[in-house]
Amino acid sequence: MTLQAASQGLTLADLVQQDRVHTSLYTDPALFEQEMDKVFSSTWVWVAHASEIPEAGSYKTTFVGRQPVVVVRDRKQQVHVLLNRCRHRAATVCEGHKGKTNSFVCPYHGWSYSLDGALRGVPSPESYGDLLDKADFPLIKLRVEEYAGMIFATFKDDIEPLVDYLGPAKKWMDLFMKQGGGFPVKVAGEHRFRFPGNWKIQLENTTDAYHFPLVHKSFLSSVDEQTEKMLDFVEGPGLVEDLGNGHSVMVMIPELVDLEANLDAPIPDRFAELAEELRKDYPEDQVRRIVRAVGGSGFNLNLFPNVACSMAFFRVLRPVSVTETEIHHAAIVMDGGPAAANQARLRLHEHFQGPMGFGTPDDAEAWDRVQRGSFAGTNQWIMLNRGLAKEVETPDGRRSDVSAETGMRAAYRQWKKLMTA
Template structure:
């Protein structure tokens, strides 16, 4: 049995199509969520062939700071050495392959393998070997440093890649850069820093989450309980479903940006007429008591909810309103998500009350007991379960296709409830999987 060929993929051929043929302009085959062989190709053709976000520079504040994470399925340690240089090192001893670091983050002078005590510097250089006489004439110590990945950063956002021949990071980011610059203004005039992180898993394919951050259509439906839990001013701020100025734009290379609160797209563009939300009156009083001037207080309070935009960077990170959302594929139906809260890197008397309030906002929606993330996760799980059925039936990404226009900058643009951002990501997916 097959479906109507004008609507879906023929069941008789769905398992014979090349991966790139499973993505069309307005739909994708459910098989790309469920096929383990496609997942393996994604790891090889995407996560091992492009720039992967690994850290924010504030997570490496001083010499010896490190963070353990992954590039695709490769465990890595991101370090800052004594000269201030940042490195991404494969978390694997060169001797017998044991992992060197199991801590998520911390401070170290170097890394020593717990198996045979080979020791390495913060730059990955092999420093010491116990009982070295056994290696005389056998091994050149200078050739046994940790494998180091190409690492570049933009405005404090650190990326690494397994592909030494890839284009420069700034070329890959392209038109993302001005939007990233705007996102990074949410420190209220101060730099931003990571103030907290939590991780969780969902039982679904990584692309389901990639879609979610550029999906404005689901927000008032899935997040009704959150909308009912906040004050009227916050709810009105996010009532973007009928706002014609609320848009989503394809920025190229699979990246996109969705503007949910257009008046906060650039937090520096403030004419002084927008009233501060009454709920922040106690915070304003604390900042006044701390000696902050009126302009600083206004910038900090207007920044409490972030930038009002979700900036999706293909394939693994979103600069989402007020936090980083990072995804890590584990298997075809398992994905790790990391939510990273942000706050101002300001003097303690200023930063303290602001960070406390931003953490409460983060917990209220993104936290494990919040009103947002648990509802999202349920939706992601259901998509994975449903995708197992009728593999010839497509996943539709056609909303707004006929009302898409091209902005003066050349960006395909539609309403924020449309699926322009998903189509952008899948065009990149198709391009990278074309050689699979």
């Protein structure tokens, strides 16, 4: 397929420049097809949090790019990511969102696979004679690695180990997991919604502080004064840092970067009642640790290409087509933690996230508008030069102010690297 921008004399490499990207990155179906191959099938893609598949036989179905996969834990506790397609005639072998099973059985002709994907049996094998060696037909396996409970998969055996790919992002993942408040973090359900726009519009949003006071005005009007002040960060001391390989972090609330620090800080008014409730069962130091963790971390960490550790939840994107994206906002609770604290976390999640949240619908509307607008002026550029003037080198990458578009520039640099490889 020919790129839309070719008619303007542009090559693929021309489409991403230091301070802007070409509009066709949102609109060109040919580019989307290439992304499925060169991005989603060529790098580490997030597939699950370990808590979503807690026991032997636990599974969830998801996608790597557009390819359906099953993420499953076998009897030896090893995690497998298997293409969700029978090796016989391609039917999916698992249709539930999540659950527990002993095996995967194709509904069409009954080929059955064990939890590690091995082909265990086929009905009436006689007709094959010696033409079918079961060892040759396991479910196809992706390479799987895990860091801080986050499970990633890739089709590539020759790319760097996950820990090297994550690089400086790892320390931010460790910080993010402190919102367990001393308990392991656990995914407790998710809000799923779709918006009619390109996946990179959502990718950009995770490190876009600039939109917050405007798009989320109605949310800010719905919270108490202390919270509103805390979220007034666009001209504050926060930062965005490019962490390499397309990853970036946006620190909105510097005092909430380390949830285990400053435990003597006053408990915010909105959590006073919760703290009082927790004091019935927990000593004061633990109460403070839990309460500080309830509201989540003061930063968003974007892990290229499809997941973010976003304040208090995991934000996952799935490209559906060049103009359609599915988003999952997975809620996090403290596994084994106090019910009152976990209820508070769930209610905070519902307040902002999901199709009925006070925040998400306005984000989705803004992204919808971006996609609609991008069909006007097809030779125009998406400007990403905010904060470039003040950007400085750091040991981890490049850094600028909190509302800088540094994170987006980081993501597009990686996009260009993969797409032109």
